[in-house]
Amino acid sequence: MLKRHFPLLIVLMLVTLALLLPLLLPWNYDQIDWDAVRSPAFSGSHIFGTDEIGRDRLARLAAGTQITLMVAIAAALVSLIVGIAWGATAGWIGGRVDEAMMRIVDGLYALPFMFIVILLMVVFGRSILLVFVGIGLVEWLTMARVVRGQVMALKQRPFILAAEAAGTPSITIILRHILPNIAGVALAYLMLTVPQVVMVESFLSFLGLGVQEPLTSLGILVKEGADDMDMAPLGLLLPGAVLVVILVCLTIEGERLRDRFS
């Protein structure tokens, strides 16, 4: 168990650190230490030093990781709910309804989705809620396709036919027979969606469209670090490393789960 799920353990460790560190550190993520602007690592109480306006790097890193993961999990859940509802409906009803619903998905796939998210931000203004919803609404497309395929395959299985012959209403069949049987696959894709959303959120924040200062996320930290990388490479390397570790670990776990269920 320990050895097999090593990547998951690393992620859990990072999450725990991100949650606990803000409580333990003497500095807040938006607190400016006027005496130690741009201080190097291990100077005084700043383990990784401070950024160009004197905020503790470690505190900001923890806060950024928290926000990024929160956005990722919330957006993945939105995509899970919308994707399952859409895919299960299309797959179960089939025929013309399925055609129409899946063509809508194809159409949305074809749109440059970064463009949609940017448009949403521009039209409705920047808010962290909108980042959740915007990303989730784009990420559900894959989930809907996966779920639809699973439902279509399950629909032909004799136990579903037997349930129909036993007079079980459609909604009960979907809730009690179909959803429990696709839970595994859906979970695997959920695991794969999380790193994708982390990526998108960081990218948006990097472009300045994500969460707003003084709130921070891994993407913003990477951007700030990149702006100042010749003077203080640590500012880029730290959030970059956390981002890479989270992405790689979650992707490995997700693919492992997917392989188990397919």
Next chain:
Amino acid sequence: MSLYEIRNLAVDIEGHRLVEEVSLTVEPGQCTAIIGASGSGKSLTCLTPFGLTPGIATGSIRLDDIDLVHADAGQLRDARRRLTGFIFQQPLTALTPHLTVGAQLQEATMQAGATRPSRHDLVRQLERVGLSRPAERLDQFPHRLSGGERQRVMIAAAIAHSPKLLIADEPTSALDASLRAEIMDLLDQLRAEQGLGMLLVSHDLASVEGHADQLVVMDRGGVLESGSAAVVIARPAEDYTRRLIAATPRLDEPSPELGEPGDVLLETEDVAVEFQRSGWRRGKIAAVVDAAIMIRQGESLALVGGSGSGKSTLGRAIAGIGPVTKGEIRWQGRALPERRKRGLEMRRMIQPVFQDPVASLDPQWKVIDIVAEPLRNLRPDLTKAERNDMARRALSDVDLTDDFLTRVPASLSGGQAQRVAIARAIIASPQFLVLDEATSALDPLVGAEILALLARLQRENGLSLLFITHDIAAARRLCHRIAVMDDGHIVETGDMQAVIDNPRHSATQRLVAAT
């Protein structure tokens, strides 16, 4: 001297001994058949010596003077390549999907070091296995061929390099009854022509009878009995063999005693089912054309036909779980509405049982919930405790103990799972069961038990049964009358014995001859 000889073979996988003390011989030009239920170790016995399973073989195995136990990887490969040909159960998955028939045959011919065969040679190889229009077939991909044609290609590929030993692992199990006999005859003929020794593995005694010279009966990883096939079948020494022979339905066994049918229960008139062709192609496929059948109270009707004859589609239409394009299904004289409009009472009357017992149970549910499911919807007046009581009684009706109540489908054997499926079908006291190949996926012994169970349930509850199958001999044990389907049409109906004695339509004659 024997061509292939196994002495005291044992097979271990990951430290577990799965096969022990198996000895058999194959003579040139003769056929040795291994018979056993699933899990008896018969496939391990024939594939492990060639390194085709994860198992480790010990004992003495000699093929044409090569010691296979002590052979290194190169010698083993050489034995596989030059001396043996293999035929597997699933002809579709055993052929490489992206290679044409010609390319596969060419590869098979050259595997033993022969020069590149000419197109003419390849055509001759296909002619030899009785494939029609061989020149055209060479350029086709496996998915274009039917199951029987694919199996012929497999055989052509297996003998393309002129091996001395042919190993056939359930070569006919995935095929229709009428094709089975053709493939077995082809194998007999090739054996005689080329002096080929054959090791045949099957779970079905009926399919090897008349073809095998030696018979080896296996059970739980050991040999129960072996000897000349004729002697073993005529005078079985072991109880298991006797039960196996008794369980295998045949057409010449005495007629079963069946109850007296009552009034007409269900009738179909001009029922047709059409499907839209998939993809971009226009047009419709007529799966069932103007089918008219009739079943009386307490009667069993066998609906028999090859695969693709439309028998399952008609059964599903009657059970209310498949579409009906036109026509009328009448229940006690009144028209049954289309499936979604059937009331609870109507649904309760007709219940289906399917071929694959494990797939017909929701893998996430416990047995008690599976069995009680129809009650939940069809008998909303019952409390949960009453439902569970009835589930318990239904399970005991199908001879399962209370221990099974909390089990999950994955922990059931095929026969147990089929009993659970039958319990679910009968719990709401229906009057009519549609059994879609309900015994075909089971081992012969288990299939015979299920047949006996169905006969008993029919006697006790006055059930009417529609027994959909490709196996006339199995149907004869249970059914009063028979309807034969071919290509969507019902081509012949009549009393069971009368139709078997005097089949009029060519499809019926084929099915009877194959049994």
